[in-house]
Amino acid sequence: MNIPLVDLKSQYLSIQGEIDEAIYSVIRDSAFIGGPYLDRFEKDFAAYSGATYAVGVSNGTDALRLALLACGVKGGDEVITVPNTFIATAEAITSIGATVRFVDVQSDTFNLSPDLLESAITDRTRAIVPVHLYGTPADMDPILEIAMKRNLKIVGDAAQAHGAFYKGRKIGTLGDAVCFSFYPGKNLGAYGDAGAVVTNDVAIAERVALLRDHGRKMKYEHAVAAFNCRMDGLQAAILSVKLRHIEKWTERRIHIAALYTKLLAGVSAMRTPRILGNVRSVYHLYVIATARRNQLQRHLKEEGIATGVHYPIPLHRQPAYASLGLQDGTFPCAEDQAQCVLSLPMYPELTDNDVQ
Numbered sequence: 069m070n071i072p073l074v075d076l077k078s079q080y081l082s083i084q085g086e087i088d089e090a091i092y093s094v095i096r097d098s099a100f101i102g103g104p105y106l107d108r109f110e111k112d113f114a115a116y117s118g119a120t121y122a123v124g125v126s127n128g129t130d131a132l133r134l135a136l137l138a139c140g141v142k143g144g145d146e147v148i149t150v151p152n153t154f155i156a157t158a159e160a161i162t163s164i165g166a167t168v169r170f171v172d173v174q175s176d177t178f179n180l181s182p183d184l185l186e187s188a189i190t191d192r193t194r195a196i197v198p199v200h201l202y203g204t205p206a207d208m209d210p211i212l213e214i215a216m217k218r219n220l221k222i223v224g225d226a227a228q229a230h231g232a233f234y235k236g237r238k239i240g241t242l243g244d245a246v247c248f249s250f251y252p253g254k255n256l257g258a259y260g261d262a263g264a265v266v267t268n269d270v271a272i273a274e275r276v277a278l279l280r281d282h283g284r285k286m287k288y289e290h291a292v293a294a295f296n297c298r299m300d301g302l303q304a305a306i307l308s309v310k311l312r313h314i315e316k317w318t319e320r321r322i323h324i325a326a327l328y329t330k331l332l333a334g335v336s337a338m339r340t341p342r343i344l345g346n347v348r349s350v351y352h353l354y355v356i357a358t359a360r361r362n363q364l365q366r367h368l369k370e371e372g373i374a375t376g377v378h379y380p381i382p383l384h385r386q387p388a389y390a391s392l393g394l395q396d397g398t399f400p401c402a403e404d405q406a407q408c409v410l411s412l413p414m415y416p417e418l419t420d421n422d423v424q
């Protein structure tokens with residue numbers, strides 16, 4: 069048996085004609101940076117996300133960084149997020165000189181715990197970055213309510229959650245700005261780095277568009293000293309092709325997840341994902357939890373089945389954030405999660421037989 073954790077090649081082969089044509093069109097038109105292919109993808113992705121505006125950028129990390137800046141976060145401010153995410157979430161905060169403040173997660177959904185949120189807010193807090201981990205929306209109603217009451221911005225990290233829903237609302241509408249990554253392995257993946265900020269707020273959209281392109285208003289007039297965080301035309305064209313297929317792929321992920329959950333239902337030493345009611349997880353990852361994680365991972369590897377751990381070290385225990393001085397035991401749920409989670413193979417081309 070040889071089952072990988074993800075398989076990008078078989079997805080390419082299934083849409084090869086469309087992708088190759090899109091790539092050659094960009095080259096023939098020399099539309100390499102920005103341009104018509106980006107404009108079109110932004111329009112289509114905004115519609116897909118349920119937001120009015122989408123601004124394509126260089127990657128998901130930059131999407132978070134520019135969205136925070138566009139929301140007015142600056143050096144010295146505090147921004148709240150969770151410790152059980154990819155490091156990019158925290159890097160986006162600390163790279164603009166803000167301070168990251170972690171809040172622990174719920175032990176069953178692995179998403180930000182609304183009950184612990186208020187105690188982390190200080191008079192320097194400016195924003196909250198809820199992460200929709202593994203493609204499953206965080207419990208946003210109480211988080212939105214607290215943000216409203218305390219006058220805080222919400223910048224969603226939906227890097228793993230393209231197409232997710234929370235209580236009938238699309239994930240791209242749950243916050244002042246919501247950020248996506250199109251890293252190749254994400255549910256909607258480019259053939260290189262790419263990302264986007266979506267928002268209903270025209271001022272935020274315009275600010276992100278300004279910041280991604282050297283603060284440029286006109287060709288050689290720069291309103292602010294900013295960054296180069298643009299998206300390539302090639303990536304935009306490829307993403308437009310894939311956007312036409314994403315719902316079919318997402319339905320397949322949901323089917324695979326349901327099959328795993330059904331087949332694992334009798335295994336008492338293992339927890340399958342808990343998803344809140346009235347929520348659509350898009351299962352970027354299918355993650356089980358077991359006290360014998362390392363043994364199980366070894367066993368599956370011997371059987372030719374690849375797995376992953378997302379993530380083995382919580383951010384407050386990373387050497388990169390040692391200066392925060394947060395010891396083991398500070399965030400028990402995130403720490404326990406790091407010990408017991410295991411990601412099983414998950415990609416739309418996985419067959420029912422493979423899942424079995």
Ligand SMILES: *Cc1c(COP(=O)(O)O)cnc(C)c1O
Nearest residue numbers: 127128129154156157227249251
């Ligand atoms: C992938 C990811 C990012 C960063 O996206 P890049 O495009 O790799 O910069 C941020 N947050 C989460 C939760 C991610 O999974």
